[in-house]
Amino acid sequence: METVRIYKVTCDEAWSMYETGTGFSLEDWAENTQVQKGWDNGGHDYVLPDGFEVAEDSCGMRHIYDKSGWACRIGGKNTPVIFDGNGDMLCLELAK
Numbered sequence: 001m002e003t004v005r006i007y008k009v010t011c012d013e014a015w016s017m018y019e020t021g022t023g024f025s026l027e028d029w030a031e032n033t034q035v036q037k038g039w040d041n042g043g044h045d046y047v048l049p050d051g052f053e054v055a056e057d058s059c060g061m062r063h064i065y066d067k068s069g070w071a072c073r074i075g076g077k078n079t080p081v082i083f084d085g086n087g088d089m090l091c092l093e094l095a096k
Contacts, residue, residue, distance in 0.1 A: 002048045003095045004064060006080045011038035024080040026054070026062045045095035046080065 007029070010022045015035045029040040048054070051067035063071040070085030082090050 001050075002053055003045045004048055004054050005043040005045050006074065006092070007040040007043040008080075009038060009040045011036060013037040024074045024076055026064070026074070046092040047095050048092070049090055052082075 004026065007025050007027065008022065009025045009027075009029050011020050011029075013036065014020050019036070025040075028043060029038050032038065048064065052072070053065055054062055055065055056062055057071065064074070064082055066072055066084040068085050072082040072084055075081055075083060075089075080092055082092065084090060
């Protein structure tokens with residue numbers, strides 16, 4: 001059973017209004033810049049479904065990969081969900 005820390009990240013100020021908002025990420029909000037200001041919730045650990053894993057891509061970015069090797073998209077409003085290569089939405093449980 002693999003766990004992953006997922007952060008709820010909010011960007012309050014940005015160059016473009018389309019860059020603002022809240023979402024989920026495997027990366028925390030590193031720091032504010034002159035054009036972007038935001039914060040994260042400190043992250044929570046979640047249990048990945050069987051056969052899913054966290055790994056880096058060829059550019060060094062971390063992703064959640066499903067059983068077929070597809071990089072899953074993270075979404076959700078209050079709690080994170082992942083979308084696998086088939087487009088199925090999977091709810092994640094908080095790790096204990």
